[in-house]
Amino acid sequence: xxxxxxxxxLAVRNLKRKPLRTVILAVAIGLLVTALVFALSFIRRVxxxxxxxxxxxxxxxxxxxxxxxxxxxxxxxxxxxKSFYMDKGVxxxxxxxxxxxxxxxxxxxxxxxxxxxxxxxxxxxxxxQDTDFVIKPWLTKKLGRRLRKGEAIVGSESxxxxxxxxVDVDSVLFGNVFKMVGVLDKTGTGLDTALFIDESNIDDxxxxxxxxxxxxxxxxxxxxxxxxxxxxxxxGEIEDSVIEVDTIARxxxxxxxxxxxxxxxxxxxxxxxxxxxxxAFLAWAxxxxxxxxxxxxxxxxxxxxxxxxxxxxxxxxxxxxIGSLGSVLGIISGTALSxxxxxxxxxxxxxxxxxxxxxxxxxxxxxxxxxxxxxxIGALSPVRKVKRLEPLVVIKGE
Amino acid sequence: xxxLLMENIMKSYVIGNESIHAVNNxxxxxxxxxxxxxxxxxxxxxxxxxxxxxxxxxxxxGRVLFEGTDIYSFDSDRLSEYRCETIGFMFQFxxxxxxxxxxxNLMLPVVFKNGRRAGGADANERKAVELLGMxxxxxxxxxxxxxxSGGQQRRVAIARAFMNDAEIILADEPTGDLDEETESDMxxxxxxxxxxxxxxxxxVTHNTDIAKQTRRQMRMSQGAIATL
Numbered sequence: 001x002x003x004x005x006x007x008x009x010l011a012v013r014n015l016k017r018k019p020l021r022t023v024i025l026a027v028a029i030g031l032l033v034t035a036l037v038f039a040l041s042f043i044r045r046v047x048x049x050x051x052x053x054x055x056x057x058x059x060x061x062x063x064x065x066x067x068x069x070x071x072x073x074x075x076x077x078x079x080x081x082k083s084f085y086m087d088k089g090v091x092x093x094x095x096x097x098x099x100x101x102x103x104x105x106x107x108x109x110x111x112x113x114x115x116x117x118x119x120x121x122x123x124x125x126x127x128x129q130d131t132d133f134v135i136k137p138w139l140t141k142k143l144g145r146r147l148r149k150g151e152a153i154v155g156s157e158s159x160x161x162x163x164x165x166x167v168d169v170d171s172v173l174f175g176n177v178f179k180m181v182g183v184l185d186k187t188g189t190g191l192d193t194a195l196f197i198d199e200s201n202i203d204d205x206x207x208x209x210x211x212x213x214x215x216x217x218x219x220x221x222x223x224x225x226x227x228x229x230x231x232x233x234x235x236g237e238i239e240d241s242v243i244e245v246d247t248i249a250r251x252x253x254x255x256x257x258x259x260x261x262x263x264x265x266x267x268x269x270x271x272x273x274x275x276x277x278x279x280a281f282l283a284w285a286x287x288x289x290x291x292x293x294x295x296x297x298x299x300x301x302x303x304x305x306x307x308x309x310x311x312x313x314x315x316x317x318x319x320x321x322i323g324s325l326g327s328v329l330g331i332i333s334g335t336a337l338s339x340x341x342x343x344x345x346x347x348x349x350x351x352x353x354x355x356x357x358x359x360x361x362x363x364x365x366x367x368x369x370x371x372x373x374x375x376x377i378g379a380l381s382p383v384r385k386v387k388r389l390e391p392l393v394v395i396k397g398e
Numbered sequence: 399x400x401x402l403l404m405e406n407i408m409k410s411y412v413i414g415n416e417s418i419h420a421v422n423n424x425x426x427x428x429x430x431x432x433x434x435x436x437x438x439x440x441x442x443x444x445x446x447x448x449x450x451x452x453x454x455x456x457x458x459x460g461r462v463l464f465e466g467t468d469i470y471s472f473d474s475d476r477l478s479e480y481r482c483e484t485i486g487f488m489f490q491f492x493x494x495x496x497x498x499x500x501x502x503n504l505m506l507p508v509v510f511k512n513g514r515r516a517g518g519a520d521a522n523e524r525k526a527v528e529l530l531g532m533x534x535x536x537x538x539x540x541x542x543x544x545x546x547s548g549g550q551q552r553r554v555a556i557a558r559a560f561m562n563d564a565e566i567i568l569a570d571e572p573t574g575d576l577d578e579e580t581e582s583d584m585x586x587x588x589x590x591x592x593x594x595x596x597x598x599x600x601x602v603t604h605n606t607d608i609a610k611q612t613r614r615q616m617r618m619s620q621g622a623i624a625t626l
Contacts, residue, residue, distance in 0.1 A: 005505040005508075005509060006509060007509060009502075010498070010506075013497045013498065297495050300493045300495065301495075302454075302478070303452070303481065303487055303489070303493075304482065304487060304493075304506065304507050304510065305478055305479070305482020305483070305510040307474070307478040307479075308474055308478075309475070310509075390455070391454045392449045392454045392455050395489065395491065395493070396491070
């Protein structure tokens with residue numbers, strides 16, 4: 001059986017006639033798709049990390065000491081080791097606000113390698129296991145029991161930093177020996193680099209005097225509001241009645257980062273739009289030249305029976321091959337670039353979430369569609385022109 | 399019913415303020431299986447007339463009826479199908495696609511026929527090879543047009559015209575680039591195909607000796623056609 005000669009083989013043969021021109025257009029499309037894939041990966045990574053964090057915290061409201069919104073987001077979103085405290089008495093004040101359904105609290109302690117602790121700088125989260133609804137899902141899954149006094153469990157990234165692996169290891173935290181009893185699964189939040197202990201350890205830590213925390217202090221209160229109530233309204237009431245706290249609604253977590261991202265998005269949008277216009281213009285120029293060069297051949301094909309649709313199909317196949325070739329190159333290089341440069345961007349460096357295969361596939365498909373689409377849009381006008389050529393006129397070169 | 403009937407065909411071009419009649423009120427009746435030659439000076443309108451019959455150039459006025467239907471009443475796709483399936487065109491000029499091999503050039507009309515032909519790729523390839531053998535180019539099937547002489551290219555175009563089993567062959571100076579011996583071979587081939595398969599031939603030529611070998615001879619002068 002011999003290989004069938006089709007319009008596709010004719011299109012491929014045509015593209016091979018001027019390989020440099022084909023490569024230049026494919027590279028232009030590739031650059032456009034590289035910029036697009038990189039921008040989308042960047043934006044989606046930050047976006048999904050913020051969304052994942054706010055979803056996984058499981059609280060409608062975060063209540064922090066006045067002026068500590070930024071610090072709280074730094075800890076939760078960007079893995080930054082920061083501590084901030086308020087009096088534990090706020091819990092009772094908050095409980096009095098109408099609309100609060102459930103509450104729990106956490107205390108953040110920052111380790112300093114060599115001074116207090118034998119682990120790298122990270123946040124130690126002391127939490128109340130009776131009221132907790134933030135850490136418990138992971139803890140139950142991994143440990144299957146409560147954390148005991150003198151025990152710590154580490155976040156997935158912290159395990160890598162501390163090199164504890166999955167075996168029991170003793171570490172000194174704030175002058176107290178803690179048994180590392182396991183590693184939590186990746187949560188995608190800033191807490192992946194933290195260590196978790198029960199709040200009953202706080203008194204021992206304070207006694208050793210190796211932390212700045214004072215008795216009766218906590219860092220953050222997580223609250224769920226009653227079903228059907230507007231979290232923003234409840235947040236407003238909390239801020240009105242408890243002056244020593246600020247609130248962050250779940251939807252506002254990462255708002256500062258999103259606002260900062262808005263400018264970056266605009267820069268990306270302008271860059272990708274300009275690259276698209278440039279690529280479309282290049283496709284137009286290349287296919288106008290091709291249409292002129294091949295007008296006689298088109299005339300011959302029409303004279304021996306090619307329909308207008310055959311001519312359009314032939315040219316569109318060529319455009320499609322170049323567009324998809326460039327797009328695939330762009331997807332590969334854009335993805336590689338986003339992975340390689342991820343650690344060069346402060347905003348990404350501290351975000352633990354990477355994009356999943358589905359999200360990466362969607363970005364790749366968008367790149368393919370836009371790369372090929374831009375190429376087709378650019379080539380449309382010359383292709384339309386060439387299909388309408390009068391066969392005899394172009395054959396005779398009149 | 400004649401296979402082909404041209405009624406009062408006019409084709410005019412306007413150049414500046416002047417109107418030039420390339421074909422001037424030409425009428426012709428052609429029956430299936432006829433072998434007609436048309437002679438005439440350069441610029442007499444022969445190629446234009448052939449192109450009008452072939453559905454390549456629309457006449458300014460008049461009708462071209464193929465089996466009773468005006469081909470210029472067809473839409474663009476149907477007219478392309480007429481060119482593809484009914485007509486085999488042998489052009490006066492080089493008409494091969496340079497990036498395709500000889501065999502692929504022959505396969506091109508089949509691609510445009512869009513698989514309506516019985517038989518698959520193998521059958522079509524065998525036919526292409528057989529036709530190339532008939533025009534004496536059996537050893538050139540994988541050559542590119544640039545590797546062939548003008549005469550050889552002409553013979554490939556002749557073979558291509560037979561590829562889709564056309565009912566009418568329109569030959570515009572088909573033996574123009576050929577040496578005497580090859581010219582005779584091609585004429586023998588045309589006559590054989592015409593007689594054995596009852597394929598209609600309308601051939602334009604300068605050469606009156608060639609024209610004399612056909613059963614019906616016409617002359618074109620200043621766009622008008624008359625029996626010789």
